[in-house]
Amino acid sequence: MIFWVVLGLALLGLAVAAVVWLVRSLTRDQARPGLPAADAAHEELRRRYAAGEIDREQYLQAKVDLER
Known part of the structure; x- marks a missing residue:
């Protein structure tokens, strides 16, 4: 009985x-x-840049925009 309770x-x-x-x-x-x-x-911006989804110029512009 105790076994079933446990x-x-x-x-x-x-x-x-x-x-x-x-x-x-x-x-x-x-x-x-x-x-x-x-x-x-x-982090998402770095991921997209590393994956080649955006180029360097887009990365740098987005980085500046995010830092504002």
Whole structure:
């Protein structure tokens, strides 16, 4: 009898942990959690430049714009 109570509590704890993990992963900032919006924007700009989506001139202009 005790075994089933412990097993039930363990399963309930796992279910709660899974729900908490799911909610946190869905609501987390996509860039990096905890970064201010300006840092996230700079990170996205660096990513786009590194991927070749924008050229150097566009990168430098956007960087100046973000620093204002």
